[in-house]
Each structure stands twice: as C-alpha cells, then as structure tokens.
Amino acid sequence: MANSNLNKQDKLKVGKLITDLQSKEEVKIAGALKAFSVHGHASVIDPIIETWRNGLSKENEALVFDLFQSLKDTSAIEPLMEAFKNPTNSNLQRKLLATFWNSKLDFSDYLADFVLFGIEGDFLDALEAITVIENFEMMAPESAILESQLLLTEYFGQNQGEDQQKDAILTDLALLLKDFSEAEGTEDLFLE
The missing domain is CATH 1.10.220 (Annexin V; domain 1)
Incomplete structure (x- = not known):
C-alpha cells in the first residue's frame, strides 16, 4: 500500500512511528516496530531497513525479524527485494533471506x-x-x-x-x- 493511500490520520500516525524508529532510543524503536505490525504498510520498510542497517539491539532486531516474517501484504515484496539487492544493505542480506523463507510471502x-x-x-x-x-x-x-x-x-x-x-x-x-x-x-x- 502506498503512502498516498493512507488517510490523514494514518499518515500522521505512521509519520510519528517513523520518527520514533529513527530516534536511536531503544524503547521508542521497540514501540514503533511493534506498532508497525498493526499500523504499518509497505512504505515503512525502507525506514526500518535503514534503522536496522545503522544498528539495532538484539531485542529490536528480533522485533524486525518478527515483523518481516509476519508480513502478508504482497506490496511488501518489492521494497523488501529492493532492500535485499541494494549494495548498501550487504550486511543485512543473509538476515533478510532468513526472514523471507520464514514469511508467508x-x-x-x-x-x-x-x-x-x-x-x-x-x-x-x-x-x-x-x-x-x-x-x-x-x-x-x-x-x-x-x-x-x-x-x-x-x-x-x-x-x-x-x-x-x-x-x-x-x-x-x-x-x-x-x-x-x-x-x-x-x-x-x-x-x-
């Protein structure tokens, strides 16, 4: 689902969650990752990948695994594969593959x-x-x-x-x- 398909309230909610995700505060990051499983869509994958690439605690990395493995929306496939193929994410490729084979996509x-x-x-x-x-x-x-x-x-x-x-x-x-x-x-x- 594209960001433009969201209503104004959902855009604000997702925007706040992305801000929390990028805050470098473990508790806020964890809260955002948990909320994305309810309020997320394909447009949040890039910010999640960027935050993951920049380093996450083991607990928050486990939340990313759980989130990506639980995805059911097929619109998430393309941004996940773009992230997988992006050379700047080479340190995440094996981890992404592990989420792919454990997902339902x-x-x-x-x-x-x-x-x-x-x-x-x-x-x-x-x-x-x-x-x-x-x-x-x-x-x-x-x-x-x-x-x-x-x-x-x-x-x-x-x-x-x-x-x-x-x-x-x-x-x-x-x-x-x-x-x-x-x-x-x-x-x-x-x-x-």
Whole structure:
C-alpha cells in the first residue's frame, strides 16, 4: 500500500512511528516496530531497513525479524527485494533471506536474484539461497528458472573447484532447478 493511500490520520500516525524508529532510543524503536505490525504498510520498510542497517539491539532486531516474517501484504515484496539487492544493505542480506523463507510471502519471482546471491557469496550465502528456494510455496516463473540455470552454467564454467562446499550446494541447487523446469515443462539448460 502506498503512502498516498493512507488517510490523514494514518499518515500522521505512521509519520510519528517513523520518527520514533529513527530516534536511536531503544524503547521508542521497540514501540514503533511493534506498532508497525498493526499500523504499518509497505512504505515503512525502507525506514526500518535503514534503522536496522545503522544498528539495532538484539531485542529490536528480533522485533524486525518478527515483523518481516509476519508480513502478508504482497506490496511488501518489492521494497523488501529492493532492500535485499541494494549494495548498501550487504550486511543485512543473509538476515533478510532468513526472514523471507520464514514469511508467508511469495518470493518465487525473484529466484534468479537468490541464485545470483548464492553464486556471488560464500558457502553460507549459497546455503541461505537454497533454503529460501526450497521453501517456495509457488512455482517460479519459467523465465526465472531459465535465467537461474544460465547463471549456474556460467558459474560452473568459470569457478568449479574453488570452494567445494559451495559447489556442492550450488550443484544441489542446479538439481532443484532441474526439478522446477521438469515441473514447468521446460528444458534444463544446466544438466543436459
């Protein structure tokens, strides 16, 4: 839901909550994060991410996890993925992935972004990526499957053997994509 879709009273409430979120006072931040689960919408994701990136207490970070994992509004997917892909949030990417695979939102359209994250990162990044992908509740679009297979083909053509643990995870991911492509009725570009 866009900020312009809010009535004047809701805009004021959200504005005050964002001010509290940015206050650097742990109690106010906690209150704002709790209130966002009731009064929030997609426009509050960017300020939450910014505050998280700048550092939160463990308690408030847990509130962010709870908030993001409980999201049901599909309009939150795009700003979450923008935050995930934004290089300034690189220190949050694994944490964001953990919230994605524990949420009820459908991130399957972003399959190739998760595969690329696994390829560009280390073993733990690849592990987080495959975990998210294994937990998709919806089938990824054919174009995302094909793009992901091409990314893996390119990776294995250039880097095989550099990190055996990561390669094992990415091989498992390639097999998972093969299953996706068979279910979708497309040709597998990686394992042919």
